[in-house]
Amino acid sequence: MKFKELLKTHKIKQIDIAHELGVSTQLVTNWVKGYSKPSLAAIKKISIFLGIDVEKIIECFVN
Numbered sequence: 001m002k003f004k005e006l007l008k009t010h011k012i013k014q015i016d017i018a019h020e021l022g023v024s025t026q027l028v029t030n031w032v033k034g035y036s037k038p039s040l041a042a043i044k045k046i047s048i049f050l051g052i053d054v055e056k057i058i059e060c061f062v063n
Contacts, residue, residue, distance in 0.1 A: 002060055003031055003057075003060040003061065004032045006050070006056070006060050007032070010050050012049075012050065014028040014032060017046065017049070021045050021046070021049075023042070031061075037061045038057075038061070043057045043058060
């Protein structure tokens with residue numbers, strides 16, 4: 001599952017993730033589009049915010 005699909009499944013908008021992590025919406029857009037990947041610290045925060053395992057987040061960014 002890609003990161004965009006994960007957000008859609010959890011009914012979370014990019015702006016919500018950006019606000020929760022204290023990053024720009026442009027950075028989250030880059031993650032969604034595959035231009036860049038979040039840091040491990042960001043992945044941990046995303047997993048806590050969504051209430052899912054870190055591994056599920058990492059799987060979104062593995063090609």
